[in-house]
Each structure stands twice: as C-alpha cells, then as structure tokens.
Amino acid sequence: MKIKNMTERITFYSVRSGIDPETHQPIENQPHEEFSVWAEVPKIPIREFVDKGSNVGFRKESPTFLIAFKTRKEIQSNWLVKWRGKIYRITSIDPDYKLYDLSKITTQEVTNDGSNRRS
Numbered sequence: 001m002k003i004k005n006m007t008e009r010i011t012f013y014s015v016r017s018g019i020d021p022e023t024h025q026p027i028e029n030q031p032h033e034e035f036s037v038w039a040e041v042p043k044i045p046i047r048e049f050v051d052k053g054s055n056v057g058f059r060k061e062s063p064t065f066l067i068a069f070k071t072r073k074e075i076q077s078n079w080l081v082k083w084r085g086k087i088y089r090i091t092s093i094d095p096d097y098k099l100y101d102l103s104k105i106t107t108q109e110v111t112n113d114g115s116n117r118r119s
Contacts, residue, residue, distance in 0.1 A: 006068075014034050041063050061108070063083065
C-alpha cells in the first residue's frame with residue numbers, strides 16, 4: 001500500500017430514518033455521516049480504455065476507490081460515498097484478505113432523483 005497515492009478524501013454515509021428537529025415529523029432516507037478516509041482513485045488502464053472504446057460515458061460516473069483495509073467501522077454495501085461534492089452508491093466491496101492492506105470499493109453516481117445515472 002502506498003499512502004502517498006491516497007490523496008482524495010471520501011466520506012461514507014449510512015441512510016437512516018429520523019425525526020426533523022424543527023417540525024418533529026418523521027424523515028425517511030436521512031443521510032448520516034459515518035466516517036471519512038483518505039483514498040486513491042486509480043486511473044483506468046489503457047487496455048480497458050481501448051477495449052471499451054465503443055461505450056460512451058465518463059469514468060467519474062463510476063469511480064473505484066482504494067482505501068486502507070482497516071477502518072473505524074465495517075463498511076456496509078448499502079452506504080453512500082461522497083466524493084468531490086457528488087454522491088455515489090456502493091456497487092461492490094472487495095477487501096484484500098491475502099495481504100490485509102487495501103479494500104477496493106466500486107461505486108456508481110446517484111442522480112438527484114435517487115436513481116442511477118446509467119442503467
């Protein structure tokens with residue numbers, strides 16, 4: 001693991017139900033900040049770029065994050081990730097159980113209406 005490559009700050013959010021402190025009405029799907037970590041956003045390999053040349057899309061819509069294996073809490077697959085002001089849902093978590101140094105988290109951008117950007 002190269003810590004010098006972890007230059008991006010990401011924040012994990014769980015989605016909970018709660019009560020609005022002003023109106024005292026129930027609120028569903030309220031984001032709750034869990035914790036923040038430093039992450040690496042690896043660039044796409046040239047081979048993958050050439051192979052998928054016919055697909056149109058931007059890499060920032062589905063970034064992959066590499067984070068330290070050990071975190072304050074166990075990351076849940078239904079959490080959200082906030083990076084550079086945008087919200088992403090977690091599509092896969094791949095911890096490295098061999099070396100116990102990194103976890104790979106693949107995400108997909110969520111639009112304002114809560115749906116995925118691409119199907």
